[in-house]
Amino acid sequence: MAATRIQAPPGAQAALRAVRLLKLFTPARAELQLHEVAKLAGLNKTTAHRLLRALQSEGLIDRNQRSGGYCLGPVLMALGVQALSSNNLRLRARPMLRRLAQESGETATLEIPIDDSMLILDEVTGDHVVGAAANVGTRWPMHATSTGKALIAFEENGLDRLRRKLQPLTENTIVCREDLERQLGHIRKKGFAETIDELEQGFSGVATIIRGGLGEVLGAVSICGPTQRLDGARRSLLAESLLTAARGLQPRH
Numbered sequence: 074m075a076a077t078r079i080q081a082p083p084g085a086q087a088a089l090r091a092v093r094l095l096k097l098f099t100p101a102r103a104e105l106q107l108h109e110v111a112k113l114a115g116l117n118k119t120t121a122h123r124l125l126r127a128l129q130s131e132g133l134i135d136r137n138q139r140s141g142g143y144c145l146g147p148v149l150m151a152l153g154v155q156a157l158s159s160n161n162l163r164l165r166a167r168p169m170l171r172r173l174a175q176e177s178g179e180t181a182t183l184e185i186p187i188d189d190s191m192l193i194l195d196e197v198t199g200d201h202v203v204g205a206a207a208n209v210g211t212r213w214p215m216h217a218t219s220t221g222k223a224l225i226a227f228e229e230n231g232l233d234r235l236r237r238k239l240q241p242l243t244e245n246t247i248v249c250r251e252d253l254e255r256q257l258g259h260i261r262k263k264g265f266a267e268t269i270d271e272l273e274q275g276f277s278g279v280a281t282i283i284r285g286g287l288g289e290v291l292g293a294v295s296i297c298g299p300t301q302r303l304d305g306a307r308r309s310l311l312a313e314s315l316l317t318a319a320r321g322l323q324p325r326h
Contacts, residue, residue, distance in 0.1 A: 090116070091124050095133065095145070100211065104142040153210070162291055163195045166283070169294070169318045170197040177311055179298035183283075184220040186292065187212060189234045191221045194292065213272060216253060217242050219280035220293035223266035226257040227282045228290045245270045265312040270300055277303040281315045286324035294319055 097105065097113050105113070111121035125143055128134035132148030166183045173181035174197040182196040190212040215221025216239050225231030232254070239248040247253045260266045265281040272278075278297030285291050296311045297303075303311070 087124075090114070090120075091128060094121070094124050095128065095149070098145050104137060104140065104144045106140075106142050110143060162283070166294065166322060167195060167197075169322055170195060173197075173294070173296055173314060173318055174199045176314065177296050179296050179302070179311070182220070182295045182297065184218075184280075184293050184295065186215070186221075186224055186228075186234065189215050189237065191215055191218050191224070191293070199298065214240065214242070216248075217246050217268065217272045218295075219266045219268040219278040219297070220295045222253075222257065222260060222268070223280045223282050223293045224290060226260040226266060231290075232257070242272055243270055243274050245274075247271065263312070264316055267308055267312075275300050277308070279303070279308045279312045279315060281312065281319050283319050284323050294322075 094110065094114050097110060102109075107118060107122055107125070110116075110125065111118045114121055116124075125134055125136075129136060129143075129146065132146045135144050135146040136142070137144065162185070163183060170181040170183060178199040180196060180198045183194045184191040185194050186192070191214075193209050193211045193213075195209060213221070215225055216235060225234060228234075232250075235250075235253075239246075239250065239253070241248050247256065265279055267277070267279050269277045276297065277300040278295050280293045280295035282293050283291045294315060296315060
């Protein structure tokens with residue numbers, strides 16, 4: 074059962090434009106010039122500038138006085154910290170992530186879907202000197218991650234999230250939708266997903282979904298690390314740990 078997508082009410086166009094404008098900023102596009110914002114948002118410069126000024130007045134957008142570029146503002150940072158601290162799923166999953174990281178020695182992550190990407194909501198690193206490391210708040214393309222593939226495999230109409238052309242991140246990234254659909258069928262049978270050198274060369278992971286009390290897909294949990302340590306046999310063992318942990322996290326009635 075997928076989470077219901079709420080339709081925007083009539084008269085919310087200005088608010089939607091402002092929110093979509095905020096979502097233009099990513100780690101790869103941390104600062105944007107006015108003409109870039111207008112082009113990416115599909116707006117004329119006057120409208121884009123008006124929205125930016127409104128967001129800037131509330132501290133949601135900041136402007137680099139030297140370059141003239143715009144970036145996310147301090148109020149958004151505070152809201153992000155508040156959202157993390159009050160997120161019930163993150164609070165419930167934290168002990169599980171610690172246990173998985175301690176038992177496996179690898180990095181355990183909790184991720185949730187944002188459009189066609191997976192957002193790292195929380196992570197706990199393992200004890201290996203060389204291991205996987207990302208930042209909470211990082212977003213990765215669904216089709217190149219074990220968490221993303223697990224989510225679209227089990228979420229109702231999950232493939233509908235992938236509206237854009239699938240981009241290759243490595244030579245192993247699946248970019249053919251037919252190939253991806255076949256893999257999703259195998260994921261449903263096994264209960265977990267894998268990636269091997271698809272997000273980054275030398276990086277592999279295994280993941281499964283987390284469900285809510287009504288069976289809805291809330292997100293996914295993964296264990297990831299260097300490919301040289303995560304061979305097929307070890308990925309299978311880690312998958313069993315993930316499946317057990319995910320079942321234990323699902324609310325019981």
